[in-house]
Amino acid sequence: MSPSLYRLGLTGYPLDHSLSPSLHVAALQACALPGEYRLYPVPPEDETGLQELLERMRSEALHGLNVTIPHKRKVLPLLDEVSPTAQAIGAVNTIYVRDGSLRGENTDAAGFLTDLGRVFPVTVPGVALVLGAGGSARAVVYALLQAGWQVCVAARRLEQAQALCQAISTRADALALDAAMLSRLTEERRVELLVNATPLGMGRQAGESPLPQGMRLPGMAFVYDLVYNPPETALLHAAQHAGLGCANGLGMLVEQARLAFKLWTGCEVEREVMNRAVTQ
Numbered sequence: 001m002s003p004s005l006y007r008l009g010l011t012g013y014p015l016d017h018s019l020s021p022s023l024h025v026a027a028l029q030a031c032a033l034p035g036e037y038r039l040y041p042v043p044p045e046d047e048t049g050l051q052e053l054l055e056r057m058r059s060e061a062l063h064g065l066n067v068t069i070p071h072k073r074k075v076l077p078l079l080d081e082v083s084p085t086a087q088a089i090g091a092v093n094t095i096y097v098r099d100g101s102l103r104g105e106n107t108d109a110a111g112f113l114t115d116l117g118r119v120f121p122v123t124v125p126g127v128a129l130v131l132g133a134g135g136s137a138r139a140v141v142y143a144l145l146q147a148g149w150q151v152c153v154a155a156r157r158l159e160q161a162q163a164l165c166q167a168i169s170t171r172a173d174a175l176a177l178d179a180a181m182l183s184r185l186t187e188e189r190r191v192e193l194l195v196n197a198t199p200l201g202m203g204r205q206a207g208e209s210p211l212p213q214g215m216r217l218p219g220m221a222f223v224y225d226l227v228y229n230p231p232e233t234a235l236l237h238a239a240q241h242a243g244l245g246c247a248n249g250l251g252m253l254v255e256q257a258r259l260a261f262k263l264w265t266g267c268e269v270e271r272e273v274m275n276r277a278v279t280q
């Protein structure tokens with residue numbers, strides 16, 4: 001039975017600049033569902049805060065929860081079921097209730113792939129280079145491998161890229177985020193997709209590019225930057241200047257939210273509804 005009021009929200013810390021409330025309130029309105037989307041900040045040292053939120057979900061005082069840093073991994077053992085995707089990535093970003101049990105999903109992977117397919121449709125996936133090996137890189141690498149891409153992951157700490165490849169799939173190659181190493185890769189293999197999964201380009205690092213100094217953009221690649229604020233990062237500016245196709249991560253943000261909203265309410269909201277909510 002549908003609740004008379006959908007109580008949805010986001011937990012993580014800090015949550016000051018989240019766009020999720022705008023996305024989900026717009027979706028509730030578009031689907032004519034009564035409800036709310038609140039922020040539930042839980043600092044990393046708060047051991048009981050997360051468990052209390054999950055108890056509220058079990059008692060159906062809360063119907064859906066998004067999870068962000070620093071709880072995306074920590075929440076896994078607290079759930080009744082975790083999807084194979086979230087298990088493989090090692091992170092949950094969406095929690096929902098089915099038949100009284102708490103289920104965890106990761107909608108970042110499918111959200112990324114859906115948006116990539118929209119902005120860069122390919123029939124035969126080739127070689128993709130992912131910069132960064134943190135939480136979002138894990139979802140991106142998993143998604144790309146599922147879609148048939150050959151994936152190389154480059155991180156400033158080589159051991160982090162190696163750990164990612166070991167955890168997700170030995171089919172991915174780990175590299176150091178180093179100009180000589182990456183230039184050799186782009187000379188030897190035709191890189192068709194470059195993904196930035198580092199925070200370089202946003203916030204205090206606005207204006208900085210994740211490409212190591214001295215490395216040129218691959219000649220024929222589509223460039224996807226997970227960063228969406230500012231809409232045109234230094235990397236995307238360089239890609240446009242080089243005549244390459246490119247996109248920022250706003251589409252991924254929208255797609256992962258649409259998938260979460262569907263799990264909570266069963267409603268498919270138009271992409272444009274959420275897009276408008278965060279661009280106007």
Ligand code: NAP
Pocket residue numbers: 069108132133134135136137155156157160177197198199200202226227228249250252253254256
């Ligand atoms: P994360 O888990 O902290 O991982 C960040 C990665 O970038 C790590 O490998 C980190 O290496 C590396 N890195 C950080 N600073 C660097 C620097 N100065 N030079 C080189 N590498 C650096 O973060 P995340 O959750 O993956 O998020 C990464 C970015 O993606 C953020 O900007 C986030 O907002 C964005 N994002 C967007 C979406 C979307 O829907 N569009 C979804 C998720 C994330 P170290 O561990 O060595 O620091």
